[in-house]
Amino acid sequence: MFGGKLNPSLLDLKHLNYFDLSFNNFSASPIPEFLGSIKSLTSLNLSNAGFVGVIPHQLGNLSNLLYLNLKSSIFLGLYVNNLQCGVDLSKAFDWLQLTNTLPSLFDLRLSYSQLPFIPPTLIVNFSSLLTLDLSENQFGNTLIPSWIFGLRNLVSLDLFENYFQGPIPIDLQNMTSLKHLDLSLNNFNSSIPNWLYSFSHLEFLNLRYNNLQGIISSAIGNLTSAISIDLSENELGGKLPRSLGNLYNLREIKLSSNNGSQEIFEILERLLACLSNRLEILRLFNSQLYGHLTDELGLLKNLAILDLANNSISSPLLLCYVQIPFFQFNKIDNIFCIWKLADFKCKSRLDSSLSIGDFKLAIMEIRARIFSWLCSQRYLLYLDISNIQISDVIPPSIWNLSSLFIYLNLSHNQINGEILNNPSILSTSSVIDLSSNHFKGSLPYISSSVIVLDLSVNSFSKSISSFLCFKMNDSKSIGYLNLEKNNLSGKIPDCWMKWNSLVVLNLANNNFSGSFPTSIGSLTLLKSLHLYNNKFFGNLPSSLRNCEKLVIIDVAENEFSSLMILNLHSNNFHGHIPKELCALTSLQILDLSHNKLSRGIPGCVKNFSAMATKNNSNLDMKYSTILPLESELLVIKGKALEYSTILHLVKCIDFSNNSLSGEIPKEVTSLQGLQSLNLSYNFFIGSIPENIGAMGSLESIDFSMNQLSGQIPSSMSSLTFLSHLNLSNNNLTGKIPLSTQLQSFSALGFIGNKLCGLPLSNNCTINDVNLDKENKGSKHNGGLEVDWFFVSMALGFVAGFWGVCGPLLLNKQWRIMYFQFLDHTGYKLKSLVLL
Known part of the structure; x- marks a missing residue:
């Protein structure tokens, strides 16, 4: 959390090669121009450091620079709000045009820097550039800048989340040296071009979250160097080609949420050809899969993550062969069930009778014997048995398990009972979700390792004081705390200063009373505060202004x-x-x-x-x-x-x-x-x-x-x-x-x-x-x-004119009397003038 201003005395470090200020807080100050005078620099990392404003052109003087990382700053942010003043944003990129002064640069990272656009007239000729990261700038619905395609030596190109539109540009086909290509979260609306499958050096390909259509060509088998392929969240149809099994280096394949429809057995058969000892991640969530899941799954010996959720896969399910630490299914036989069981091997299964047969039977047996089974486990790291209608009273012994849980989710059941104070099961967990049950009693002590805690929609009661102020020497790392919809009451103690990692705090729908303590202002990271439906009174503390x-x-x-x-x-x-x-x-x-x-x-x-x-x-x-x-x-x-x-x-x-x-x-x-x-x-x-x-x-x-x-x-x-x-x-x-x-x-x-x-x-x-x-x-x-108005004025004029002149024209005696009156009046006026 270094901040303030950089001192120009850094210029005295004549032989400084590597300068890293990343992940500090320089409070929205601009990048110091004098950095461009440290001529010996070969690596400069200013990422995630809070810098804003114009990128100083003096950085172009760093002729020895090899690595430049400006990720997660807000460049040009000072100008975005003043576009109507006619500011020429292209001037901020003058330093990029100094191609002769940065001849050695091979790694340039500008991701998540809120760049509003890259001027189309920009011509970059970094002949040595190998890595370019412009991800998460959200340039809008524009085309990929054409100058990028001239960087023929690029090994890594990352354009994630910029919402570029149109088809995947054909000019990319000349960048055959690419090993890493990330075009995810854009608006490409074409099919996957066949020339892309000819990138024989490509190791990581990510086209997730686009609008890609068509089928996956059998030419995908030519990506022989591929380690990770992510084509999920598109509109791709058809069946997976058999040639996918030829990618003998493949470790990750992610094809979730597409329009294909295929039997799960066919997919496993094609992957097992060469990948039985290599594949580590397989994600086919929401992929319209059907059929039976058999013991073929057990042949994927190194599988670490399997996601087949939201499909129509049915039994039999042979858990005995499953040896993966993250195992997730959803809607199997229309039963909503999620398993995340670490080290789930035959020796630690529920019962031999549960390893074969209908999955519905397994769920029924799990409900009946889950707690007694859990008490026998010693190696569980991840446990998610949420929403399977468990209605038992939780035994006190469960809280003394020696398992070192990292993730624990018992939510959306009807579990009864109290949580013992200082339970070992909660001493190492990072994520604890016990929401939507019938837990009662006082809130439990939570260790400093917990990051997410959800105890909402239960029957916890009494005061919150001991929970908040327990061992004030300890600082809490918790970022998400949800105590909504319980029976908690009393005043909120002034103990928030040790909870300064909180981002979300939800105390709604309880019976809290009194004024809210001023120490809430110490939660400088707080983004969401819910105090709805309590009995708080007085003024909201002015210290809330610190929660920026x-x-x-x-x-x-x-x-x-x-x-x-x-x-x-x-x-x-x-x-x-x-x-x-x-x-x-x-x-x-x-x-x-x-x-x-x-x-x-x-x-x-x-x-x-x-x-x-x-x-x-x-x-x-x-x-x-x-x-x-x-x-x-x-x-x-x-x-x-x-x-x-x-x-x-x-x-x-x-x-x-x-x-x-x-x-x-x-x-x-x-x-x-x-x-x-x-x-x-x-x-x-x-x-x-x-x-x-x-x-x-x-x-x-x-x-x-x-x-x-x-x-x-x-x-x-x-x-x-x-x-x-x-x-x-x-x-x-x-x-x-x-x-x-x-x-x-x-x-x-x-x-x-x-x-x-x-x-x-x-x-x-x-x-x-x-x-x-x-x-x-x-x-x-x-x-x-x-x-x-004008119509009535004209009619009035006509009526007035004929009202006076009409009778004079029609009656001779009236005309004589009228002119005698005018002569008499004129004579009198003349006499007055002479006097």
């Missing part, structure tokens, strides 16, 4: 002081805004800005009742006591300001800088106490909600950089408190409504639209207005909309 990795927090149905502030801005959250968020009715500040959220805003935001009501003095006094020393940095009115003493008065929503889409829901307008609404830099369409004027407390609106259309609602002119408005860069049209507020704003808040009127310099003409209304009528009504 939290992505799930469920505190519903407790008596906590209602959550008022949820600030998750500037992370990498993705997916959609969950509707469950609307249950936080007391929220006053919701900031999800600068993430990767997509889809729309849920209409249930109307449930934010604290935002729907205007501030009142009684509530203000109450909340000011809840947040006496709190402060938050919020972006309101286009400025980042820190709010402290008046924080309890602020009500705002900020969803800016995401990938949200759809229309702005009209339910937003029910939040009449909201003061700031920022939806900028998204992909919203449709019109601004017509009733936005009902949000009378709004002081700041920012809808800029979206795709909104239509006119600015006239109701916006009634927002008398509005002091910041930005509607720029949308598709808005028509005249800006007249009000004392809107015309006082800067014109910059309206540019990038088709608007007219103040504060813009382009005035609206009658033709412009008519055109806008015509377009609006065409869009919404399918034709021209009649403007009755």
Whole structure:
């Protein structure tokens, strides 16, 4: 966990060849440029060290470099959020173009570095490069960069999980020196090309999780150097070719989840030809296999992992010949059963009568005698007897077994009894799953070796204190702790500081009470916290802010002081805004800005009742006591300001800088106490909600950089408190409504639209207005909309004109009297002027 900044005094190490900083924490700092001046370096490993930013071009000065590992950093991460600023990302790859300065490099690893793309103009000519790892960068639905195919001397190419599309590129056929090829987890949608089977040097081939179709050609027998082949999770059909048995070096074959349909006996017959003493892993999960599993299986003498789950394989099953430490079956004769029995040989089988016959009978016998059999075992490492309807009382002697269990799963049965304190059976286990049974009593002591512990859905009761605080000198290594749905009660002790490896903590559906201890803040790795349906009260501890990795927090149905502030801005959250968020009715500040959220805003935001009501003095006094020393940095009115003493008065929503889409829901307008609404830099369409004027407390609106259309609602002119408005860069049209507020704003808040009127310099003409209304009528009504204002004005003019002039034209006496009146009036006006 080294961190901080590297000291340039490292330059004094003139003869340094090997420099490895991997698996440290340099706190999102960039790679120091001075590393490029340590000319003697031949190996540089900066993987998993927390570096971010641009890869410095100075690394191109390391002319003696043979090995460069930058795996699991976040390169260009500083730029990804600012793509709209026009940053030229290709400059970050200038160092790669310095082909003459890295002539000796043979191993380059950039996997899991969040590279957004590799510029297609990049030309790389590392003539010595043997290993290239660009896996887990998720370049998106693009083609494999063509420059890779020019690296003819590559021995290892890893492009795992980049979602490249199209067929497997034919240009790969010239890379015949490859020994390791991993194209798994991409979007290739072709068949396996025949030329791939000609790679006689290929030892490891992984095409898992693509959309590969067709059949597996008999030419697969030409991969004579193959040690591991993984074609699982595709859409390959047909039967396995007999030539598969010719791969005499094969140790692993994984063909799970394809569309083939074949008898299990045929597969075993073909594999036994040359592989009976070599094959170690065989995975055919969910492969539509059928038929009987016979004693032929026992001839695979070195088999370590066998997975035939989710097929239609039936008895007889001769366990006597099975000598494998990991043995898994599923849905044999429609009975759901999983076996993971270490060192399961004839001498340690349940009973000789169980080695032959119907598998259903074996399951029945197992249920009846499982515990007595277990007590006789001495070498079991893995035991999974979950979900086979065991309903016995577990004997106390079981907990004193001398077996050194690594994996223990008794879940989803009806096992009764208590767990003895300090049981030896749990002293060495890494994974313990006793969930969904009827265990009772106090929670057992768990040793520091346990990594996963699931005791959920049982009847454990009493306090949790002795469990959490037992031997405080010991630190726990446990990462997953699930105690949900028990009868545990009492207060949670302040003992979490020794559980700092926890990633998932689930205490939901118990009877815990009291306030939650502040030591929860020491769980800096915590990602998921479930406290649902207990009797906790008071405030959530402010130390939770130390749990920076939290992505799930469920505190519903407790008596906590209602959550008022949820600030998750500037992370990498993705997916959609969950509707469950609307249950936080007391929220006053919701900031999800600068993430990767997509889809729309849920209409249930109307449930934010604290935002729907205007501030009142009684509530203000109450909340000011809840947040006496709190402060938050919020972006309101286009400025980042820190709010402290008046924080309890602020009500705002900020969803800016995401990938949200759809229309702005009209339910937003029910939040009449909201003061700031920022939806900028998204992909919203449709019109601004017509009733936005009902949000009378709004002081700041920012809808800029979206795709909104239509006119600015006239109701916006009634927002008398509005002091910041930005509607720029949308598709808005028509005249800006007249009000004392809107015309006082800067014109910059309206540019990038088709608007007219103040504060813009382009005035609206009658033709412009008519055109806008015509377009609006065409869009919404399918034709021209009649403007009755102008129609009535024209009719009024006609009626007024003929109402006066008509009688004068028709009656001569009226005309004489009218003109005499005009002469008399004119004479009087002339006399007044002369005076």
